[in-house]
Amino acid sequence: MKASLILTVSLCLISCAPAKSSYFGEESWSGLTVSGAEILFSQLEKEEIALNVYSPDCVPCWKEIPALNLLHAEIESRFPSKALYMVVDPYQIVPDITEERPFGEVYRLAKTRMEAEIKNRKIQVPIVFMKPPFRVKEGGLITGTPETMLFVTKPMRLYYNFLGSISEQTSPDVIRKEAKFNFFRYQFGMESL
Secondary structure: HHHHHHHHHHHHHHHHOOOOOOOOHHOOOOOEEEOOOEEEHHHHOEEEEEEEOOOOOOHHHHHHHHHHHHHHHHHHHHHOEEEEEEEEEEEHHHOOOOOOOHHHHHHHHHHHHHHHHHHOOOOOOEEEEEEEOOEEEEOOOOOOHHHHHHHOOEEOOOOOEOOOOOOOOHHHHHHHHHHHHHHHHOOOOOOOO
């Protein structure tokens, strides 16, 4: 009797638990685009999203731009249920800013800096300035740049995290042959290995 009760309770708990859940608070992640539009990632009409964390002070981030531009173009043209965004922590990329400064003020300063990056580095990936609680900091989910996180969105849940550049090559032909670039495509459901 006791064993069957334990089995029944255990089965109930297993079947009642959600199949997917949020572990890092990503359901609340939001930000502003360069044009000022607000994005709440969990409400996008996409099945999967990739968030590439960028900083203008990060040399590997600059070197990764050709690969990200290539991925973004392919996703836009062939995979309408997916999206790739370049995200920045405005409190990280604006020099001498403290967390006490209002987001709107920090956003304006970060936007000016990233507009120069878009022009000078030929960034084609849509950029989102992340609102708190998103932070690039020691002890957090994102501790450095570049980093690319893959999420399912219903509900929003991290399922893979690429540390470092996906590729630092400049030629599209060379990029397409790189193992890490193709592993990203495989993980993001863009092709099979």
